[in-house]
Amino acid sequence: MAKPSIPKGTRDFSSQEIAKRNYITQIIKTNFEKFGFQPIETPSFENSDTLMGKYGEEGDRLIFKILNSGDYLTKVNDYLFNLKGYVDRIFNEEKILEHYKLNFESLFLKSDNIDKKLYYENIELFISKIINSFNSSIIDNEVMSFLNRLKFDVDVLDRLLIIFNNLREFETYKGKQLKSDLERNSRQIINKNLNLYINKVTSTISEKALRYDLTVPFARYVVQHQNELEFPFKRYQMQPVWRADRPQKGRFREFVQCDADVVGSQSLWQEIEFIQLYDTVFSALGLVGTTIKVNNRKILSGIAEVIGAKDKLIDFTVALDKLDKIGVDGVVKEMLEKRISQQAIDKASVLFDFKGGNTDKIVALSELLKDSEEGTKGVEELSFIFETITALGLDKSILTLDVTLARGLNYYTGAIFEVQAPEVALGSVGGGGRYDDLTGIFGSKNNMSGVGISFGLDRIYIVLEELGLFPENVAQASKVLFTNFGQDEALYAFKAIAMLRAKGIKAEFYPDNAKLGKQFQYAEKKGIPFVVVAGEQEVNDQVYNLKNLNSGEQITVNIYELIETLNK
């Protein structure tokens, strides 16, 4: 039997990895709570109609769908049974008959004598005969007889016979070709219709899907429970999400998202708090010089407006956002491809090399956008953010204005954040922004404004690993292992272990009476720093032989000394 495996893009986590992940999530969680956020949890799978259509065209394709239980088979059965009839109408003998009918019709209907009624009533039968009986001389006679009754002119008849003979040859030669042509055409017809049909089948056989992110479930939660919630409503959520992306380095099909959002207030003080939250968390993780990039959707709109490319906002921002990755030439090329005029690009070119400190940039943008009402509003919002953060100060992070920042997602309406770790070349380790009308996607007319951020757990893990920032004792195995000398000694050991555990000390008992060397090896491999040997002698003396595996030191102690030593 082949060794078992797990699906691509998924991971098992060992205790070591869990300890490190928990180290990160614990710091995030603690600070979420210090900033007044409280957790909620939503189900792993939502109703399909909650998730579908919320993530753009690509999104639906990447959502994992759950097959209905039980009755799924019967429903598909019925669909497939109907499909038989459906497909039959496309691909059956009629198609073949159709082909011949077209060939003969022109000939038959030219004749004035022909009894058209008779013709139409019998043509299919007539052709069936031909198809079914190429090799039988009898059929020729029947055809003749039939044709006689149709009162054909003799010359038409002659021509018909010629056609018939030709047809027979045609069929023998072309028969296979024709059949496969028909099959292929039918397959295309079927495929084209079946895709629509299958989408319908999919929605019949699957009514639930796995979470793709935490934002849509959050919106659903807010609308569903709106009568029970206090607004502004602040929540954090740290749960796995699932995406059918092609797995890559750092990209998984199951990963944990760490989100904090607040809905129900337009106050920019919330943007201030989120910047502080990013700063506090990344400083606590030991990252010095984390860059918190900020932009504003209104500024991007304003720029598109003043350069005369307002209708091309998305294409413009998508291209601009790639400046880091593809450089000025790449960005210009893409903008031209999307038919943004050279003139507009020239006007925007100041952004491609936006120098100076945050204040200089604000001044420059203020000037650039002075004729755009929306752009000016965006500049005011960013000004407030920069002035306030300057007044309050940051710990170890740096706040910077990045006018090229767009972050793909279309729903940001104000501030846009993205966080870059120092030193390690990686994608962002966090991001977020302001959005209006989150709950509108679920029919709520509240038009609630919200703002939220996310931490990229897996990327942060990579950064801490690379920079050696995980604490040394992050994964703590048991403190002490008691060796096993057999029944009587075991009871003695168990009594001591119970007392140690009552004092909060992690203690283990080696379950089998194996060779001492093997038991010590177990302790070493598991990183257990102390071993207690308590054989017959020790039981008699009511003591414990305690060995420190790191220092090699060995002492004999009573129970209280044992507790004291291990508690240090």
Add this chain to the structure above:
Amino acid sequence: MAKPSIPKGTRDFSSQEIAKRNYITQIIKTNFEKFGFQPIETPSFENSDTLMGKYGEEGDRLIFKILNSGDYLTKVNDYLFNLKGYVDRIFNEEKILEHYKLNFESLFLKSDNIDKKLYYENIELFISKIINSFNSSIIDNEVMSFLNRLKFDVDVLDRLLIIFNNLREFETYKGKQLKSDLERNSRQIINKNLNLYINKVTSTISEKALRYDLTVPFARYVVQHQNELEFPFKRYQMQPVWRADRPQKGRFREFVQCDADVVGSQSLWQEIEFIQLYDTVFSALGLVGTTIKVNNRKILSGIAEVIGAKDKLIDFTVALDKLDKIGVDGVVKEMLEKRISQQAIDKASVLFDFKGGNTDKIVALSELLKDSEEGTKGVEELSFIFETITALGLDKSILTLDVTLARGLNYYTGAIFEVQAPEVALGSVGGGGRYDDLTGIFGSKNNMSGVGISFGLDRIYIVLEELGLFPENVAQASKVLFTNFGQDEALYAFKAIAMLRAKGIKAEFYPDNAKLGKQFQYAEKKGIPFVVVAGEQEVNDQVYNLKNLNSGEQITVNIYELIETLNK
């Protein structure tokens, strides 16, 4: 638009509920670690072949399957296209022809004159004519002509005409019936074959499935990573699992399992530790008098053996296990239904009212099973457990021998545990047992013995709720809310908040400059015990007006006094 909802059997969790659940899981987790268990995590979905067939017949039906992404449609397309041909062969005109053929054959073939060759070559065509042309007088002539060529006797011909006429009537009357009979029969044929076919389709369109429990993923993990693990391998796992059960009170489609297992040792000291672990956790949760029931599979085997129902072990134990629920009469009735002899039931009847303390029960079982080697072994194992637990003592729980305990699952080979909460009438709040050869299901020849237990989080929650055992401050909102008086005061508030948070105090700022009453109401509704009011005056004096919402007390303090007061 209808209010959004979540799938049946799933739940949203509010902060309150999460705090309570975390209270329970934290106690379980802390004790798992004190007993030397370390966590692992496995993916939410495994490959289908990892899970299928591991949970009995019912199990596969209850597993949630994940639809393949992307290519799923094309594969189904191909299958369905082939299905058309497949179904055609079952349900097409041939079936109808077949029907008629049988009717005529007996008649035709009686005649000596008949040209059988001619007959067989043309019978289908002949019948086609009949089917296709009921209303046309011409066909009668054709039939006649055809029959002439077949050289029938006149009287046969007469009879045939009668049959033909009758048939026409038959068809008109029975036609619809016949057609629907044929359709129905075909549908049955299709359904029967399609079920097999659809199972094949299912395995084509779905290759992954959601975890049904944590034990099979654990076995897969051990086999997959066996070269990296130290044995005996102890792990705990606390993750959600999913089952397509019919939702009921206390039964959900998504729920968290809390498991601890150790594989690689047959030592009964591990059973001792698990009993201690149950005792420690339930005592820590404040439950006094939790009953830990224990039995042994070998004892059940032994009983079946000595009463002469060895081949009916499963039926016997399943019935016996229901003693609590359906009483002696119910159990006897079920045993008789499963054809366990009255004689055997009589021999077993001592178990239906098994009195006395654990020691009495052990003595009685010892006597009952003296002629069974396996049963005696089971008694020895239980003896060891009871003697040792007596020597070590338990905190608040009670250990009891329950000879009717079987717990459904078939894979226990030694000790079987089940835990009953005190006072609250509910199912079990925990269970587990010893199993041999966990890893054999994945082809490993190691024949590893293991033993493990599980905690029923949702049931424990219900018990603690009913008995009022959750701590009062289990869900802690923020400690203090700072009110919002506008821009300048906000900056002052933010500086204080930053200092409070640096001291670990949870502090919030009301984001909008709303009426003070509204801001206070927000604090009350969210259970925030303190509010700081810092208006223009307070900013000038560099003080803070701190109100205790519970006591109503109000004091004016500087920043250090503020920190001190809130830190108490």
